[in-house]
Amino acid sequence: MSHPEPADYPRPNAAVIASQNDAFRRFACLGIVPDQPIQGRMHVTRSLMEAGDGFMAEAVKATGEFDTFEPDNDPEGWHDFGAVTIRGETVFWKIDLFEADSDFRYGAEAPDNPETTMRVLTIMMAHDW
Numbered sequence: 503m504s505h506p507e508p509a510d511y512p513r514p515n516a517a518v519i520a521s522q523n524d525a526f527r528r529f530a531c532l533g534i535v536p537d538q539p540i541q542g543r544m545h546v547t548r549s550l551m552e553a554g555d556g557f558m559a560e561a562v563k564a565t566g567e568f569d570t571f572e573p574d575n576d577p578e579g580w581h582d583f584g585a586v587t588i589r590g591e592t593v594f595w596k597i598d599l600f601e602a603d604s605d606f607r608y609g610a611e612a613p614d615n616p617e618t619t620m621r622v623l624t625i626m627m628a629h630d631w
Contacts, residue, residue, distance in 0.1 A: 516579035518614040520571075523581045523597050526621045531566025541602055542621030549627045550593065560588050565595040565625050580613075585628070592628035597621050 525536035530544040550558050564586040571581055582597040599610040602620040610619040 512612075514612065514614040519599075520576075520579055520581040522614070522616055522619075523621065524569075527568075527581075527595075527597065527623060528566050530623050531562045534566075538616060540616045540621065541619065542597075542623060544623045544625070547624070547626040547630045549630055550625060553591075553627070557588060557591075561586065561593045561625055564588060564593070565623075568595070593625060594628050594631055595623060595625045597623050 522536075522540055525534075525538075526540040526542045528534040529536050529540065530542065544562075546558060546562070550561060553561075565584070568584040568586055570584070571579075575583060575585070580597075582599075584595050586593050586595070598621070599613040600606050600620045600622065601608045601610055602618050606620070606622065613619050
């Protein structure tokens, strides 16, 4: 399957992607059901799972509640990365967008189309980055 060159793609709508990323993150982390179906899955790193004593649950909740997007941490305006502090430890989260039928091999050709885009939310200790 040949893929068009990046110049062949229309520029995706950053506001739509941000809205979908926020809705997916709130659903994955807080159980808040979005208005439209958004495909995705959440992963946490081993070090986050091993932090113990409810740390991972706090990190997941804080990820879902994150809303401090600024040009420094969100230059594309996609709401696809953030950092939260849990008990003095920095935790990063990142959303990557893939073609829904590509087994996570190809980035989403139309990342603002939730029908063809699979989101992967990864939550990790900053030292895992």
